[in-house]
Amino acid sequence: MQKVRKAVIPVAGLGTRFLPATKSMPKEMLPVVDRPVVQYAVDEAFEAGIEHIVFVTGRNKAVIEDYFDLHPELIGTLEQTGKKTQLEALESMLPVAGATSFIRQQSPQGLGHAVWCAREVIGDEPFALLLPDMVSFGGRGCLAETMDLYRQTGGNVIAVERCDPSETSKYGIVGRGTEAGSGFEVTAMVEKPAPANAPSNYYINGRYILQPEIFSLLGNQQRGAGNEIQLTDAMVRLSKSQSFYAQPFNGRMFDCGSKEGFIEATIAFALARNDMKGPVLEMLQAFVRSHERQEVAA
Numbered sequence: 001m002q003k004v005r006k007a008v009i010p011v012a013g014l015g016t017r018f019l020p021a022t023k024s025m026p027k028e029m030l031p032v033v034d035r036p037v038v039q040y041a042v043d044e045a046f047e048a049g050i051e052h053i054v055f056v057t058g059r060n061k062a063v064i065e066d067y068f069d070l071h072p073e074l075i076g077t078l079e080q081t082g083k084k085t086q087l088e089a090l091e092s093m094l095p096v097a098g099a100t101s102f103i104r105q106q107s108p109q110g111l112g113h114a115v116w117c118a119r120e121v122i123g124d125e126p127f128a129l130l131l132p133d134m135v136s137f138g139g140r141g142c143l144a145e146t147m148d149l150y151r152q153t154g155g156n157v158i159a160v161e162r163c164d165p166s167e168t169s170k171y172g173i174v175g176r177g178t179e180a181g182s183g184f185e186v187t188a189m190v191e192k193p194a195p196a197n198a199p200s201n202y203y204i205n206g207r208y209i210l211q212p213e214i215f216s217l218l219g220n221q222q223r224g225a226g227n228e229i230q231l232t233d234a235m236v237r238l239s240k241s242q243s244f245y246a247q248p249f250n251g252r253m254f255d256c257g258s259k260e261g262f263i264e265a266t267i268a269f270a271l272a273r274n275d276m277k278g279p280v281l282e283m284l285q286a287f288v289r290s291h292e293r294q295e296v297a298a
């Protein structure tokens with residue numbers, strides 16, 4: 001079985017759901033507590049054993065490339081002013097030299113097209129795909145769990161979670177087959193089905209391990225839902241000749257592409273930090289009490 005060494009992180013999306021904040025700043029750079037959204041996906045990938053990350057970027061995304069570069073002036077200033085904690089935080093987030101590539105998706109044509117743009121850098125080996133809007137919380141990290149199942153089954157592996165049955169039209173949904181290792185065999189994949197047509201309520205949560213044959217399928221793909229080149233459509237075609245498995249994630253994903261998910265992530269990550277838990281909890285309790293009082297008064 002070939003080792004998964006490389007990961008693709010698509011960061012070309014326009015972020016219209018966060019306008020006007022994203023007019024001049026990529027949505028992937030919005031901070032959850034004190035780290036940009038994209039940093040969580042990068043940490044998760046390296047912690048799962050990934051050695052090289054291919055970012056698929058677009059216009060107005062250059063700050064992401066700068067963010068993952070060395071900043072000598074800032075380091076100099078922090079050294080001179082004795083800001084050790086901040087210095088350590090900067091050093092710990094920096095990928096080693098040569099561990100990142102940046103590819104341009106020249107026009108937004110869908111997730112499938114963004115993944116296809118990475119084909120030359122990935123080459124003929126299995127790779128991981130992380131959608132950075134989806135921020136992994138808890139468990140051992142979603143990609144690490146997905147890699148575990150890949151080591152048991154090989155083939156293609158998708159991380160899943162259960163969603164409310166009324167919300168299947170927001171996600172890719174998989175059908176559940178027989179158990180396989182820590183997960184199960186995938187019997188069907190449907191992109192954003194109405195609840196009546198959904199094969200289950202297991203939704204694709206934004207972490208994948210895919211075989212390189214996906215690239216030729218994406219290369220001759222018809223446009224699907226939303227007139228975009230859909231990754232799920234190519235996975236359905238690949239499943240005719242290769243196996244797909246699903247790993248239910250033992251933590252949970254926050255959808256930081258939505259405002260509610262973003263706020264939820266901010267609260268969850270703040271409460272998970274020893275230096276913030278106490279004051280943030282107090283603040284939340286005070287908010288709830290004051291809202292309850294207002295409701296009683298109204």
Ligand code: G1P
Pocket residue numbers: 111131134170171172173191203204205206231232
């Ligand atoms: C994409 C995928 C979908 C998946 C989702 C997770 O959809 O196409 O299968 O469930 O990401 O966030 P998008 O959110 O880009 O519409």
